[in-house]
Amino acid sequence: MSTHNVPETFSIPVGPLHVALEEPMYFKIDVQGETVSHIDINAGHAHRGIEYLTTKRSMYQNVVLTERICSLCSNSHPQTFAMAAEKIAGIEVPERGIYLRTVADEMKRVTSHLFNVALLVHLVGYETYFMHMMQVREIGQDMLESIFGNRQDIGAMCIGGVRYDLDDKSIAYIKGALDKIETETKDIIKTFKTNGSILRRTKGVGVLTHADAITCGVVGPVARASGVDYDVRREAPYAAYDRLPLVVHSLTDGDVWSRAMVRLEEILTSIDLLRVCLRDLPGGPVNINDRPDIPPGQAVTRSEAPRGEVIYYLRTNDTPQPERVKWRVPTFMNWDSLRFMLQDAKVADIAMIVNSIDPCLSCTER
Amino acid sequence: MNFLTIFARNLKQGPQTEAFPLGPAFTPERLRGRIEFNAATCEGCRICERVCPANAIRFAKTPDGMTFDCWHNTCVFCGNCEFYCPTDAIHQTNDWDLSHVNADKFDMVEHGLIPNQTCVECGATALNTAPMVKNAKPPLSTEEYAEVRARCPKCRAKYLKNRKVPA
Numbered sequence A: 001m002s003t004h005n006v007p008e009t010f011s012i013p014v015g016p017l018h019v020a021l022e023e024p025m026y027f028k029i030d031v032q033g034e035t036v037s038h039i040d041i042n043a044g045h046a047h048r049g050i051e052y053l054t055t056k057r058s059m060y061q062n063v064v065l066t067e068r069i070c071s072l073c074s075n076s077h078p079q080t081f082a083m084a085a086e087k088i089a090g091i092e093v094p095e096r097g098i099y100l101r102t103v104a105d106e107m108k109r110v111t112s113h114l115f116n117v118a119l120l121v122h123l124v125g126y127e128t129y130f131m132h133m134m135q136v137r138e139i140g141q142d143m144l145e146s147i148f149g150n151r152q153d154i155g156a157m158c159i160g161g162v163r164y165d166l167d168d169k170s171i172a173y174i175k176g177a178l179d180k181i182e183t184e185t186k187d188i189i190k191t192f193k194t195n196g197s198i199l200r201r202t203k204g205v206g207v208l209t210h211a212d213a214i215t216c217g218v219v220g221p222v223a224r225a226s227g228v229d230y231d232v233r234r235e236a237p238y239a240a241y242d243r244l245p246l247v248v249h250s251l252t253d254g255d256v257w258s259r260a261m262v263r264l265e266e267i268l269t270s271i272d273l274l275r276v277c278l279r280d281l282p283g284g285p286v287n288i289n290d291r292p293d294i295p296p297g298q299a300v301t302r303s304e305a306p307r308g309e310v311i312y313y314l315r316t317n318d319t320p321q322p323e324r325v326k327w328r329v330p331t332f333m334n335w336d337s338l339r340f341m342l343q344d345a346k347v348a349d350i351a352m353i354v355n356s357i358d359p360c361l362s363c364t365e366r
Numbered sequence B: 001m002n003f004l005t006i007f008a009r010n011l012k013q014g015p016q017t018e019a020f021p022l023g024p025a026f027t028p029e030r031l032r033g034r035i036e037f038n039a040a041t042c043e044g045c046r047i048c049e050r051v052c053p054a055n056a057i058r059f060a061k062t063p064d065g066m067t068f069d070c071w072h073n074t075c076v077f078c079g080n081c082e083f084y085c086p087t088d089a090i091h092q093t094n095d096w097d098l099s100h101v102n103a104d105k106f107d108m109v110e111h112g113l114i115p116n117q118t119c120v121e122c123g124a125t126a127l128n129t130a131p132m133v134k135n136a137k138p139p140l141s142t143e144e145y146a147e148v149r150a151r152c153p154k155c156r157a158k159y160l161k162n163r164k165v166p167a
């Protein structure tokens, strides 16, 4: 081997820490100069064995355990799990419970999306605006803490309904908070459409074409930003979504900017849905007020988490513990698309592109 | 909003961060914090122990009665115990300040005792739990409640069966 040959391609490790979120994912990236030529994705740094653990817990304990799979989608997991248990046992959730489930779901979506877009601004390098966006999100976090008692694991779901209720005071409080978030989000959207730094860094970067999106089977805002007009809330309505004026946002460019824009528009839609839910909130019980045994059986349910479609498979037997719980989480589907997004990207854009799929390691590696 | 406007507004409002520990921290009423147990209203049904996903709650039979222990450092503040408790004997306060020095870690326990008593009717030793009479019709008067409570489970059932229910 000649010692004078300077290799044209370098391999650089990105991760397993500090890629976008402080979550462990390892990318082995081959670069030519400043340009990415090939990437290898390596997961498995933080496996927690939660799927196994669920078979050691009773159904009622598992509602709490599944909530802890991911802190940002922490409402979608127990909800989908509870939906599966209800399907097996033939439990009907009362009307008010159905609406309150939607309320919890959409509140979490608002704060989750704000968090991801704020991080994008941070990676763009616009720290001041990042601080501002996190402060806007804080209005939502305070709302979660005041209504549910916790900022992340809101504990809203139970098998047979929800665990919380709203009175006039809390409804007025939520409406006030939503007004604030709405005004701010509209401003953020305006900034995203006009701010030079954000546009230059995010437009045309990390493109996932429609065809590639289909190939990878991406879900959620990542899919919708590439023109895949798909949202579980519309395709297979659960909770109260069949009665709500849901608007599904999709864009065609498939770049980092589009993914952020889809999320920002979805925040406004979520706020609209929340307002309708609070207006139409029926009376009556919020749950079945019982703790029935779940009979043997199996069920598959799905819902639209902030990151996309989450699917649960549940099989029960004669014991209080489930025999098998298996979930397909949204981020798992979205990782692969990074191969396409990062191809020929600039090294400096890697973190931003990774962040744009709203990666969630804690659910991918549960 | 133009960023200069945000800047001006923030200048006027001052820092958004909380002054804690120098000032109070934002603590909503519904915050789900430290567990509190009230032995006087506990029915001893042990549902809380069963639904607790963290196994933070332990009941144990002792010569004095049944002890209740909830380990704050094991508890994940999910609220399952309070939600499924039929009497609100266990509940989450909005006290979130559980910081402590390492040496105190084994003292971070909510402890309670449901004492033994002697049944006024048959003289058997039984737990002085709150009677499960939520569904009794008509509701028990205060005197009746005390009478039921002073009995062992067998005599409680007998008392309730023989209770004169006005037609």
Ligand code: SF4
Pocket: B041, B042, B043, B044, B045, B046, B047, B048, B049, B081, B084, B085, B086, B087, B088, B089, B090
């Ligand atoms: S605290 Fe509540 S759930 Fe636990 S044993 Fe007592 S009555 Fe039952």
Ligand code: SF4
Pocket: B035, B048, B051, B052, B053, B054, B055, B056, B057, B070, B074, B075, B076, B077, B078, B079, B080, B081, B082
């Ligand atoms: S709050 Fe949850 S973890 Fe804590 S004691 Fe109650 S059931 Fe157990």
